[in-house]
Amino acid sequence: MIELIEIVQHYGVRPVLKGVSLRIERGEVVAVVGPNGMGKTTLLAVMAGVLFPQHGEVLINGIKRRETMEGEFEIRKKSVYLPDKPWLPAGRTGLEFLLAVGVLYDVERERLMEHARRLLELFDLSRLGDSPIRTYSAGQKKKVALCSALVADAPLLILDEPFSGGLDPSGLLTLKRIIQRLARRHSSTIVLSSPVPELIEELATRILVVREGEIVAFETLEGLKGLAGHRGRLGDVLERFMFPDTHEKLECYFQEFLP
Amino acid sequence: MSRRLSRRFPVLAGSVPWLLFVSVLYLFAEVVMIQLEGLGGIGLGDARTRIGGGILVISCLIHGSSRVISAHPAFDDGYRGWLMGVPWTNRKRLPFLPVEMVWEDVVVVGWFILLAKTLPVSIAPWLVVAWLTANLVMLGWSFFLTRTTGFCYLTALGLGFAIHSIRQQYVSLAILAATYVVAYEGLKRALDAFPWEPRKLPNLSTNVQITDLSSDVHGLVGSSGHAGWPYERMLGQVIDPRGISRPDAILITLLAMFWLYVLSSLLPNHLDRAVPAAFVFMIVSWAAPLIRLGIYTSGYENPLSPLGRIATFRLVIPRHDVVCLTPLCAGLAGVLVLLAFRRFAPLEIVLPIATAVVVLVTLLGPPSLRRWRLTGGHRLAIGVQKNNRDFVEAG
Numbered sequence: 001m002i003e004l005i006e007i008v009q010h011y012g013v014r015p016v017l018k019g020v021s022l023r024i025e026r027g028e029v030v031a032v033v034g035p036n037g038m039g040k041t042t043l044l045a046v047m048a049g050v051l052f053p054q055h056g057e058v059l060i061n062g063i064k065r066r067e068t069m070e071g072e073f074e075i076r077k078k079s080v081y082l083p084d085k086p087w088l089p090a091g092r093t094g095l096e097f098l099l100a101v102g103v104l105y106d107v108e109r110e111r112l113m114e115h116a117r118r119l120l121e122l123f124d125l126s127r128l129g130d131s132p133i134r135t136y137s138a139g140q141k142k143k144v145a146l147c148s149a150l151v152a153d154a155p156l157l158i159l160d161e162p163f164s165g166g167l168d169p170s171g172l173l174t175l176k177r178i179i180q181r182l183a184r185r186h187s188s189t190i191v192l193s194s195p196v197p198e199l200i201e202e203l204a205t206r207i208l209v210v211r212e213g214e215i216v217a218f219e220t221l222e223g224l225k226g227l228a229g230h231r232g233r234l235g236d237v238l239e240r241f242m243f244p245d246t247h248e249k250l251e252c253y254f255q256e257f258l259p
Numbered sequence: 260m261s262r263r264l265s266r267r268f269p270v271l272a273g274s275v276p277w278l279l280f281v282s283v284l285y286l287f288a289e290v291v292m293i294q295l296e297g298l299g300g301i302g303l304g305d306a307r308t309r310i311g312g313g314i315l316v317i318s319c320l321i322h323g324s325s326r327v328i329s330a331h332p333a334f335d336d337g338y339r340g341w342l343m344g345v346p347w348t349n350r351k352r353l354p355f356l357p358v359e360m361v362w363e364d365v366v367v368v369g370w371f372i373l374l375a376k377t378l379p380v381s382i383a384p385w386l387v388v389a390w391l392t393a394n395l396v397m398l399g400w401s402f403f404l405t406r407t408t409g410f411c412y413l414t415a416l417g418l419g420f421a422i423h424s425i426r427q428q429y430v431s432l433a434i435l436a437a438t439y440v441v442a443y444e445g446l447k448r449a450l451d452a453f454p455w456e457p458r459k460l461p462n463l464s465t466n467v468q469i470t471d472l473s474s475d476v477h478g479l480v481g482s483s484g485h486a487g488w489p490y491e492r493m494l495g496q497v498i499d500p501r502g503i504s505r506p507d508a509i510l511i512t513l514l515a516m517f518w519l520y521v522l523s524s525l526l527p528n529h530l531d532r533a534v535p536a537a538f539v540f541m542i543v544s545w546a547a548p549l550i551r552l553g554i555y556t557s558g559y560e561n562p563l564s565p566l567g568r569i570a571t572f573r574l575v576i577p578r579h580d581v582v583c584l585t586p587l588c589a590g591l592a593g594v595l596v597l598l599a600f601r602r603f604a605p606l607e608i609v610l611p612i613a614t615a616v617v618v619l620v621t622l623l624g625p626p627s628l629r630r631w632r633l634t635g636g637h638r639l640a641i642g643v644q645k646n647n648r649d650f651v652e653a654g
Contacts, residue, residue: 010563013570050489050639052562054573066578072633076493087488087641087650100486104494134651141653148490165654 001026002047002156002189007056009042009213016042017053018213024206026155027187029179031200034210035242040193041084041160043210047191048081048158060156077105079156082149084164084193090134094125094144097133098151105152112151119147122174139166146175157182159192163199172199179203197235207234209241216241270356270363273329274322278370281318285311285374312382315371316389322367323393330356331397332453333404342453349450358401358446360394360439384428391435392418398442405455408507410445414438415514423521487650488641492558497632508622516615523607536610543614544593547621548586555582555631558642578636585624593617 002024009017016039024030032040045051046058049065049072058065060075089097095116102112120129123143128136133144142165149157157179163172180203182188194200200207207224209217217227221234228237239246288310330353332339338355347354368390372383395418402411417438424430449455486495503511523536561579568574597613626635 010567010571012564012567048489049493052578052636052638054563054571054576066634066636069630069633073497076497076633081489081493083489083654085652085654088653089485089487090649090651092485097486101490104486104490104498138653141651145653148486161654 001059001061002191003057003059004043004047005057005059007043007046007053007058009039009046009051009053016213017046019056020210020213020215021056022208022215022218024189024191026189027183028205029183029190029192029203030206030208031204032191032193032208032210033195033197033200033238033242034216039210039213043208044081044158044160044191044193045083048079049075050081050083078154079158080105080149080152080154081158082145082160082162084161086145086148088133088141088145088148091132093130093132094120094136094147095129097144098147101148102151102153105154107151107153111153115153116147116151119150120144122178123147123171137166139168139171141165142167143171146171150178155186155188157188157190157192159190161194162192163194163196176203197233197238201234207238209238211242270326270361270367273356274363274367277318277322278367281314281371282374285314288314289377311378312375312380312385315375315382315386319368319371319386319389320393322364323390324397326356326360326364327358327394327397327401330358331401333401333449333455339454347453349447349453353450358398358450359443364390384432388421388425388428388431388435391432391439392421395435395438395442398446402442402445402449405449405452407445407449407452410442410448412510412514414442414445416517417441419514419517419521423524425525485649489639492639492642496558497629503622505623508619512615512619512622515618516611519611519614520608523611533606533610536607536614540593540597540610540614540617544590544617547617548589551589551621551624552583552586555628556637558640559632559635559637560640560642562636562638576636578634581626582631582635582637585620588624589617589620592620 002022004020004022007017007020008015020039020043032043034040042051046053047060049058052066060079063071063075065075066072089100092100098116098119099112102116107115117126117129120126123146125140125143125147128140133141136144146159146162149159149162162175167175176199179190179192183190183205192203201221204221206218206220208215209224217224219227224234224241225231225237228240230237230240292310328334332342332353342354345354368386371386375382375386395414399411399414399418402408402414417434421431421434421438424434485491519536519539523532523534526532526535559582562576563571563573568576593613593616596616597609600609600612631637
């Protein structure tokens with residue numbers, strides 16, 4: 001369970017998050033959506049404990065982040081944060097990297113070896129598993145980074161743009177199915193950001209819409225449609241929340257430049 | 260024949276090329292000096308003593324230290340790994356070279372003493388002092404690596420006393436001999452405790468020590484694994500931050516203070532003795548707090564920019580700014596000790612004490628590295644990995 005209470009986050013003068021409060025239950029898949037530069041990544045980083053907000057509290061399973069050494073260590077052992085652009089050890093092979101991550105998370109040795117190999121196989125990286133990561137393509141690097149998040153066996157996954165970064169259709173499908181399985185069968189809590197409405201529609205139990213550092217909506221798909229007063233596709237519904245004046249701007253542009 | 264000889268007398272056989280090289284070098288230097296004397300009619304007695312003697316003293320230093328480095332498994336990963344795989348225990352001799360002093364070492368140093376007989380001034384005790392000192396320094400280092408820390412401190416203390424009384428050669432020799440007896444006991448205990456994973460120095464990198472692995476996983480991950488960003492920062496660096504224990508910090512500080520005093524006491528002039536101590540104090544009082552600050556803040560950055568602090572009226576962020584407190588106090592404490600005690604004791608004593616206070620506060624001041632990394636009010640950042648060719652960006 002994740003709970004954010006009145007989070008205010010600044011990097012400089014401009015506040016990126018303005019008094020954000022929310023609660024995510026165990027086993028939920030929450031998709032964070034919003035326009036660029038409006039606080040999605042910051043929100044995930046605050047949940048993950050990478051950022052220390054200027055105001056407010058973050059609680060994971062009832063434990064306050066950064067309050068005590070034991071509590072924070074416990075949280076870190078049970079959660080994985082994968083930023084949109086992780087940095088991987090270039091000289092290590094994919095398998096070595098996954099093992100190193102698994103060891104950090106105290107994954108049982110036999111399971112770790114087998115799980116790492118199986119994940120590489122799932123993401124079509126078997127042949128590259130023993131090659132240094134620096135030889136991987138962009139998409140393959142993204143895949144091995146995703147494998148690292150999964151090999152940790154953590155019950156809380158915070159994934160920033162997991163479907164971007166050059167994933168091929170097979171990679172997208174594999175990740176989608178694993179996320180669904182983790183949430184449904186293992187009660188894992190997964191918070192992810194993605195700009196692709198079709199993926200969110202399939203995955204998310206609730207959708208969190210962030211705009212200008214505030215929560216505009218935090219609802220199930222049906223709830224969101226009800227709020228928007230629009231029963232169409234999620235893309236259209238989100239557009240009403242995130243870009244209410246886009247249609248108006250487009251009409252104006254067409255009239256002036258593309259009559 | 261030569262193979263049998265080297266098996267029976269491995270130390271001697273290994274030292275022969277070194278002995279030959281030093282002898283040729285020494286004789287060449289001597290011949291040149293004698294020729295110069297003959298040509299110019301100038302007295303180069305002192306110079307000759309310095310050059311020939313210098314070559315022999317340096318040779319003893321090199322041989323004394325290399326004996327430990329080449330024989331002790333703590334200094335060689337391959338040798339240590341091989342030893343772990345064979346049924347060796349400390350009841351048997353080490354299979355290649357013994358680490359402790361053997362009679363063959365006496366032959367080597369004896370040969371150097373024999374060569375030194377051609378010099379106008381006897382330097383025999385110096386050669387023994389040099390050999391023992393170098394040997395003990397490396398033994399002390401091996402105690403650090405093998406976590407026989409108590410003997411490391413005792414060796415450093417003995418060496419300090421020996422250097423302090425260096426003007427009385429035979430007193431110094433006696434202290435070195437006594438220290439060697441202690442170090443010999445330490446060596447026995449260190450080898451008894453084999454196998455050990457040698458201790459690594461604290462560093463600023465993002466290495467995480469991964470121990471306690473089954474052999475198959477260990478073979479793949481290696482002795483230290485990088486897990487990149489953000490795993491290293493989130494977990495790797497808080498599992499084993501390689502901090503220093505309180506007793507170790509106190510003992511290291513006391514030893515450093517003692518050594519500073521010993522080294523400055525080598526200067527003949529009473530007033531001059533304060534100069535190196537003052538120099539060291541000036542360097543340490545800045546460098547130690549700054550190094551600590553560097554270790555603490557590398558990858559653990561300010562949560563708010565200076566402009567942001569002004570704009571939000573949060574000029575002080577206690578949970579973050581606490582990181583600067585100990586470095587500030589360390590420098591300040593050193594200066595205060597210096598000002599408070601300089602009237603009561605000579606500078607050559609007060610300066611090492613002030614330096615020790617700076618080091619002690621730097622090492623022990625709160626928060627501990629692990630506490631800071633887990634609960635500090637910082638922003639975790641990629642840090643050095645971003646500009647490091649060992650890491651690649653994904654996504």
